[in-house]
Amino acid sequence: MNRIAPDPDRQVPWLIFDGDCAFCTTCVNWITERLRRPGRPEARAVPWQFTDLTAAGTTPERAQREVLWLDLRGEITGGAAAVAAWLRYAGGPYRVLGTLLRLPVVAQVASAGYRLIAANRHRLPGASPACALPPR
Numbered sequence: 001m002n003r004i005a006p007d008p009d010r011q012v013p014w015l016i017f018d019g020d021c022a023f024c025t026t027c028v029n030w031i032t033e034r035l036r037r038p039g040r041p042e043a044r045a046v047p048w049q050f051t052d053l054t055a056a057g058t059t060p061e062r063a064q065r066e067v068l069w070l071d072l073r074g075e076i077t078g079g080a081a082a083v084a085a086w087l088r089y090a091g092g093p094y095r096v097l098g099t100l101l102r103l104p105v106v107a108q109v110a111s112a113g114y115r116l117i118a119a120n121r122h123r124l125p126g127a128s129p130a131c132a133l134p135p136r
Contacts, residue, residue, distance in 0.1 A: 019047020
């Protein structure tokens with residue numbers, strides 16, 4: 001399996017997701033289509049299975065649990081905060097939504113919702129038993 005090491009000269013952030021999970025892949029593809037940035041560089045969606053996670057500063061265990069946002073400084077955020085960062089990066093009306101998701105109460109609700117969905121992703125439409133999170 002070829003692994004992609006994060007390049008310090010990267011021009012765009014990465015969204016690292018579980019490429020083995022059909023539900024996750026479908027969601028990332030659906031959102032990517034809607035977050036187009038005409039005339040601006042797009043964030044790169046990369047399955048964690050093809051990413052050098054050590055070079056990115058994270059672990060397979062974390063990447064299996066939550067989507068990760070690797071910004072241009074090399075900082076990683078996960079879960080609902082990663083989705084909010086992706087929205088802010090997309091700009092326009094998405095930036096407003098991403099900024100709202102950072103507000104304390106909204107961030108707590110979004111984080112709880114994200115954890116609930118992640119824990120049950122194998123039960124959601126388009127998913128399979130392979131989408132189940134590994135036991136802790």
